[in-house]
Amino acid sequence: MTKPKPWISLGGIGVFAVLLLAVAPLVLTDHWLNNVGKYCCWAIAAVGIGLAWGRGGMLVMGQGVFFALGAYSMAMHLTLESAGDRIPGFMVLYDPLAPLPMFWEPFRSAGFTLLAIVLLPVVLAGILGYALFKRRVKGAYFAILTQALAVALATLISSTIRETGGDTGLSDFKYFFGFVLNDPANKLMVYLVAAGLLVLCLLAVWQLYRSRFGELLVATRDAEERVRFLGYDPANVKLVAFVVSALMASIGGAMFVPIVGIITPAEIGAAASILMIAGVAFGGRASLFGPALGAMAVGWGQSSLGSTWPEGWTYILGLMFVVVILFLPNGLSSLPARIAAARRKPVEQPAPAPVVAELEEVRS
């Protein structure tokens, strides 16, 4: 995990930023720009998964939970903003007389909503991570536990139709912090915010990976006991990475809502959480760009193939996953290094050539 040239990676982020923020809006149709915006949201969550799983070794199978915290915070605010002084339509449908649920009330405030998007995942991941890491819960147990949380939250949302919209979710947002969402100019702005946040998240992990913390995180991933014997508490190291990854998932979820226009439990449950992991594994979990690009690729596959040939898409995704895990355990981003290594080998080992020559002689 030695990154001798961090500045090259920084240049890469620069190129990526130009592509997303300047080139994409110029060349893409509104429809596709909106799609790319959606991929950016998944990519933001993926960057966090890369940090927690790729560098920290924590298989976070329930990032949907944190995605949901951001997404539903945002969705509640936008729903209230669109409803104005009235009670949101779907609630009236189920019970015309009941008041707005208590926990919705503070989300009228834009400031509270933004704070919630940041603080809810930090607090939840902080408590959860503290409890798990101090008790040294890791590996499969950690993965299953986080996954179970995602399932539980999705089920809870499904079953509380009047409070959360249930399986139909929250949708029909008209305003985004005062901006009319239907306006193409505002749509572009929302896209730019999401893409900009993705670039910021990449910058954040770029700095984390080159910092001493990044080295300590890799050390903790590879030999937790040894780290403890150097006087650190590995639980704290993992906690920081886990909290940051939860925050990123929440930010991704929050931006998902105005871009896609709907949030349902299906977007945050077990399947969605695993799909987030799949993109990260596909792109290369420990690399800087791998998780984001992998998530975008999976997102793209889903909206192109997934809509035209849904049954086939699932199999293709599964097959891709198997192939990558079998032949490229470090994801597609390790491919260039693999090819380079394969190219170098014949030069270093000229030995086989005479054998071939001999065979030729025998044959002739």
Place this chain on the structure above:
Amino acid sequence: MTDALVVTDLRVEFSGFVAVGGVSFDAYPGEVRFLIGPNGAGKTTCIDAVTGLAGGTGSARLGGKELLGRPVHRIVRLGVGRTFQTASVFDELTVLQNLDIAAGRHRPAISLLRARRGVDPSIERALEETGLAGELATPAGILSHGQKQWLEIAMLLVQDAKVLLLDEPVAGMSQDERTATGELLQRIAAKRIVLVVEHDMDFMRRYATRVTVLHQGRVLSQGTVAEVQADPQVQEVYLGTADAIPED
């Protein structure tokens, strides 16, 4: 001046099985202290208990402070460092990164967020001391077995450990590497407590100042190399001659 490490009546049980049954020994700076004994004698378990990895009763004091009962990382922060029977370094990180992490516990937490600039003087000294100066940028995973052991010792040095507990540091080393390690231990023992667990009797004879022999979780004999070797009980445990000690 560093205080002594005093272990008194240490007992460690694993679900009823007594691995260490009332062991006492002490170690002072300035001596290379050896803990020897046949396989399963409880040597590693003694170190595990002192470093908080295994729960034990009795007492292990460094200076005035009781070590038993504290969590591992707190014992480390009191100045107790150890190596493991199988070298455990961070394979994917370079020698410098390994050492930098070891040096890190003296840094404020927030400084972790910055990238490393230059090499700490303490790291340079440790590299010099252990002869690893040329391997600064080498990933630890591709170091030779001996070099990994030295890297572990270097990590203890930059950690500024007052107590170095070394579990079979020369196992698998060549004769030259053993000599280099022995001399290294003598140098660093001048100001620190060095306790070595070893099977290699030749190595023990050359570098030990004081020896404790464990057998089946108890102290069999204690004293200088000559005294211990002359002890008939020790000779019996080691099949008649002190030379015939099997390696792992």
